[in-house]
Amino acid sequence: MASITLKDLVKAYGDTEVLHHIDGQIADGEFVVIVGPSGCGKSTLLRMIAGLETVTGGDIQIADQVVNDLEPADRDIAMVFQNYALYPHMTVRENMAYGLKIRRISKAEINRRVEEAADILEIRPYLERKPRQLSGGQRQRVAMGRAIVRDPQVFLFDEPLSNLDAKLRVQMRLEIRKLQQKLGVTSIYVTHDQVEAMTLGDRLMVLNGGYVEQFGTPIELYDRPQSMFVGGFIGSPAMNFLPADADGATITLANGTTLAGEVRAGAVTMGIRPEHLIRSEAGPVRLKVQMMEQLGANTLLHGVLEGTQTEMVASLPGHVTAELGAVLSFEAAAETLHFFAPDTQKRIE
Amino acid sequence: MLKRVHFPSSVLPFLLVAPQIIVTVVFFLWPAAQAIYQSFLIEDAFGLSTEFVWFENFELLFADAHYLDSFWRTLFFSAAVALLSMSVALILAGFADRIVRGATAYRTLLIWPYAVAPVLAGALWVFMFNPTLGIFPYFLDMLGVDWNHYLNGSQAMALVIFAAAWKQIAYNFLFYLAAMQSIPLSLIEAAAIDGAGPVRRFKDFVFPLISPTTFFLLVINAVYAFFDTFGIIHAITQGGPANSTTILVYKVFNDGFVGLDLGGSAAQSVILMFLVIIMTVVQFRYVERKVEY
Amino acid sequence: MVENRPLLTFISHLVLILGVVIVALPIWITFVAATHDAVRMTQAPIPLLPGAHFWQNFKDTLFGSGLSSSAGAPVWRMLLNSLVMALLIASGKIVISLLSAFAIVYFKFPFRMGFFWMIFITLMLPVEVRILPTFEVVANLGMLNSYWGLSVPLIASATATFMFRQVFLTIPDEMLESARIDGAGPMRFFWDILIPLSRTNIAALFVILFIFGWNQYLWPLLITTDSDMTTIVMSIKEMLEVAEQSPQWHIVMMTALLAMIPPVFVVIGMQKLFVQGLTETDK
Numbered sequence: 001m002a003s004i005t006l007k008d009l010v011k012a013y014g015d016t017e018v019l020h021h022i023d024g025q026i027a028d029g030e031f032v033v034i035v036g037p038s039g040c041g042k043s044t045l046l047r048m049i050a051g052l053e054t055v056t057g058g059d060i061q062i063a064d065q066v067v068n069d070l071e072p073a074d075r076d077i078a079m080v081f082q083n084y085a086l087y088p089h090m091t092v093r094e095n096m097a098y099g100l101k102i103r104r105i106s107k108a109e110i111n112r113r114v115e116e117a118a119d120i121l122e123i124r125p126y127l128e129r130k131p132r133q134l135s136g137g138q139r140q141r142v143a144m145g146r147a148i149v150r151d152p153q154v155f156l157f158d159e160p161l162s163n164l165d166a167k168l169r170v171q172m173r174l175e176i177r178k179l180q181q182k183l184g185v186t187s188i189y190v191t192h193d194q195v196e197a198m199t200l201g202d203r204l205m206v207l208n209g210g211y212v213e214q215f216g217t218p219i220e221l222y223d224r225p226q227s228m229f230v231g232g233f234i235g236s237p238a239m240n241f242l243p244a245d246a247d248g249a250t251i252t253l254a255n256g257t258t259l260a261g262e263v264r265a266g267a268v269t270m271g272i273r274p275e276h277l278i279r280s281e282a283g284p285v286r287l288k289v290q291m292m293e294q295l296g297a298n299t300l301l302h303g304v305l306e307g308t309q310t311e312m313v314a315s316l317p318g319h320v321t322a323e324l325g326a327v328l329s330f331e332a333a334a335e336t337l338h339f340f341a342p343d344t345q346k347r348i349e
Numbered sequence: 350m351l352k353r354v355h356f357p358s359s360v361l362p363f364l365l366v367a368p369q370i371i372v373t374v375v376f377f378l379w380p381a382a383q384a385i386y387q388s389f390l391i392e393d394a395f396g397l398s399t400e401f402v403w404f405e406n407f408e409l410l411f412a413d414a415h416y417l418d419s420f421w422r423t424l425f426f427s428a429a430v431a432l433l434s435m436s437v438a439l440i441l442a443g444f445a446d447r448i449v450r451g452a453t454a455y456r457t458l459l460i461w462p463y464a465v466a467p468v469l470a471g472a473l474w475v476f477m478f479n480p481t482l483g484i485f486p487y488f489l490d491m492l493g494v495d496w497n498h499y500l501n502g503s504q505a506m507a508l509v510i511f512a513a514a515w516k517q518i519a520y521n522f523l524f525y526l527a528a529m530q531s532i533p534l535s536l537i538e539a540a541a542i543d544g545a546g547p548v549r550r551f552k553d554f555v556f557p558l559i560s561p562t563t564f565f566l567l568v569i570n571a572v573y574a575f576f577d578t579f580g581i582i583h584a585i586t587q588g589g590p591a592n593s594t595t596i597l598v599y600k601v602f603n604d605g606f607v608g609l610d611l612g613g614s615a616a617q618s619v620i621l622m623f624l625v626i627i628m629t630v631v632q633f634r635y636v637e638r639k640v641e642y
Numbered sequence: 643m644v645e646n647r648p649l650l651t652f653i654s655h656l657v658l659i660l661g662v663v664i665v666a667l668p669i670w671i672t673f674v675a676a677t678h679d680a681v682r683m684t685q686a687p688i689p690l691l692p693g694a695h696f697w698q699n700f701k702d703t704l705f706g707s708g709l710s711s712s713a714g715a716p717v718w719r720m721l722l723n724s725l726v727m728a729l730l731i732a733s734g735k736i737v738i739s740l741l742s743a744f745a746i747v748y749f750k751f752p753f754r755m756g757f758f759w760m761i762f763i764t765l766m767l768p769v770e771v772r773i774l775p776t777f778e779v780v781a782n783l784g785m786l787n788s789y790w791g792l793s794v795p796l797i798a799s800a801t802a803t804f805m806f807r808q809v810f811l812t813i814p815d816e817m818l819e820s821a822r823i824d825g826a827g828p829m830r831f832f833w834d835i836l837i838p839l840s841r842t843n844i845a846a847l848f849v850i851l852f853i854f855g856w857n858q859y860l861w862p863l864l865i866t867t868d869s870d871m872t873t874i875v876m877s878i879k880e881m882l883e884v885a886e887q888s889p890q891w892h893i894v895m896m897t898a899l900l901a902m903i904p905p906v907f908v909v910i911g912m913q914k915l916f917v918q919g920l921t922e923t924d925k
Binding site for chain 3: 071098
């Protein structure tokens with residue numbers, strides 16, 4: 001039973017607070033991805049859970065035990081680093097065995113576990129090689145193997161795929177997910193890549209500037225972003241934000257066109273995803289095309305809301321051609337509209 | 350300086366630095382403090398009593414024509430050694446840098462005098478210039494030069510400069526060659542396309558670009574000439590004839606161990622320490638500057 | 643090469659060969675002198691080509707009592723003394739510098755910077771400027787005429803400490819983090835990770851320090867009065883003085899040759915490490 005609880009967790013360097021009162025519950029066996037732009041504090045949070053950074057305030061519990069003051073080695077965790085951190089002078093076998101050796105596990109048992117992990121990861125042929133003789137993908141597997149042999153309560157991943165090329169990244173992403181489901185070990189995974197986050201995580205914790213913006217399943221984040229930040233961060237291309245005025249029943253956009261929408265009266269920011277804009281001759285949202293991107297499966301139209309400087313994007317299925325400078329009209333289903341308060345940038349329910 | 354991630358404080362780090370610190374305190378700081386203390390003392394002729402005299406030893410030194418001579422002689426000696434050995438090394442490195450094949454072979458053949466102890470270097474040169482047997486006096490005699498560094502102070506000085514510079518060529522050569530090889534080839538090629546010939550390129554590009562190395566070597570060679578040439582002088586001239594090759598380090602040794610003038614020798618030590626501190630500071634200023642590049 | 647100029651290439655080789663000749667000449671003359679007998683070495687001009695007495699001189703020098711008129715230790719004994727001294731100095735410097743650099747880079751502890759500056763100061767105190775008081779300390783500790791007296795006062799090293807500090811700073815932080823998660827304590831990390839990762843730096847430094855130790859002159863001269871503790875480098879000076887009275891240049895030069903062969907061999911045999919060590923320690 002290895003659930004993880006973060007209670008009112010604070011991290012400060014001197015007077016600078018970098019993580020502000022983080023709360024979160026991670027269930028046993030759950031795969032949680034911490035995602036956010038660089039500098040949001042996600043790596044710091046992971047390293048605090050690992051025991052590599054001290055805790056300024058609050059508690060970290062692993063399996064109902066407060067681990068704030070435990071050494072990393074005593075927390076029963078394993079970590080996969082961004083640059084893999086393989087010991088360059090040791091063979092793959094020695095790398096994987098090192099932690100077990102320190103724990104004085106018998107040689108036979110070490111070999112059994114190393115070889116078992118090597119089989120799972122299909123790196124058995126490389127066991128006697130040094131890390132520098134391996135490709136990036138193979139090193140990545142060794143780093144995972146080193147985590148697996150320890151049979152820990154928690155896996156921690158610190159952007160483990162960011163050094164791989166795009167194709168390998170997709171492949172390893174799937175393998176990590178399969179592996180985690182097979183082993184059922186509670187995992188925390190840090191990344192700045194929202195696609196990686198969406199595909200891997202049971203739940204996502206979106207961090208921004210040291211605050212948790214939202215903590216939920218990928219679909220919750222996509223369907224009901226709790227802030228403009230989450231709306232813009234999750235989904236690609238990013239959500240359009242259009243300033244508007246609401247009177248309770250209708251929404252008036254900056255260029256004067258109106259559409260139906262029930263939201264509290266006053267100034268709002270309306271969010272709409274590019275893929276939720278539907279072509280409609282009489283639609284209220286009018287896009288003046290400035291650039292087109294043909295992606296094959298769909299077409300992205302970049303431009304501005306007609307009569308304003310507000311930039312927006314529409315994503316249409318299939319091949320669409322439009323003249324530059326042409327104005328296209330769109331509509332959107334009411335349930336795909338999101339409203340945010342312009343001042344707090346939080347979702348208006 | 351310190352790793353972002355580090356071990357917490359315990360008794361262990363103190364144990365780890367202890368050997369180094371103990372050796373430093375016992376054999377460096379304590380003797381240096383002693384030297385400073387002794388430099389304020391004067392012992393009577395029979396060594397029976399000592400008197401605390403503040404700066405009198407220093408005053409005596411700077412009033413002593415022998416000491417002042419030795420001071421200027423040391424400056425001249427250092428400048429000559431640095432200039433001679435650095436220019437030979439620069440020329441050799443400049444040509445070695447041009448050569449594609451065989452550069453390593455030349456390097457091998459040029460660097461090993463570094464491994465020869467100064468006193469051995471002195472022995473080698475004193476043998477070559479031995480007035481009765483040496484090969485060079487034999488040839489110089491044909492040219493009408495009467496060589497005897499045991500009698501002629503200028504010749505003695507020339508000989509210790511040769512020996513000291515010879516030993517240092519290897520070091521300077523290595524640093525010059527490394528500096529030249531670190532100049533991007535594209536830059537030199539661009540200069541060649543602009544029409545600059547090899548000599549011009551050396552003058553306008555290579556030499557200015559390696560000027561940090563030149564400055565660095567200047568300091569290193571000065572330190573070398575000041576402190577590491579004791580063996581050379583001890584082997585070749587023992588400071589003679591008539592003190593014409595007594596540089597400061599040699600004088601400290603001579604006055605302290607041979608002349609047994611403790612206060613005077615200590616005062617000289619203190620002055621030398623002061624000089625090393627200046628040179629070290631200059632050298633580190635250089636290192637800092639290099640970091641900024 | 644940027645352009646193809648055969649004449650310039652030819653001149654380059656010419657200048658370099660000339661340079662090699664100048665640099666090698668003293669050694670050549672030493673070698674030649676060591677291959678002739680005593681009689682030939684008293685006649686001017688001395689020969690420039692090797693003679694036939696190399697092995698004879700070699701045997702006489704190494705196992706005889708060196709110069710007939712000096713009562714010194716046999717040359718093999720001096721070589722042994724030099725070897726022990728050089729090895730003690732080199733390994734001593736490396737060990738204490740590794741330990742203190744490890745403490746300074748990987749631990750946060752009180753007076754850390756104070757210790758750092760204390761080590762730094764040794765850079766400014768070469769043995770030549772503090773010979774008398776250092777001699778007194780060693781004499782008071784009863785370390786005269788001993789291997790400890792020859793080596794220990796020379797093993798504090800700011801440059802080696804700085805170099806290892808530099809090396810440790812370039813080792814990625816993740817190595818330590820990974821080792822901590824693996825459960826390695828500080829000393830375990832030091833042995834299992836840091837030392838293996840600094841192997842080539844240690845070897846390079848060892849080459850430089852071995853030469854430094856072997857070539858020590860003033861210090862051994864001061865603290866050894868017992869001829870059994872004489873080092874080979876020291877003995878040369880004494881022999882030169884004797885040679886002035888009764889010329890035995892063939893033995894003196896053979897001794898000089900024996901004294902320079904070990905360090906020269908180290909420099910040439912381990913050239914890559916030597917160059918690395920030299921450029922790293924002085925940065």
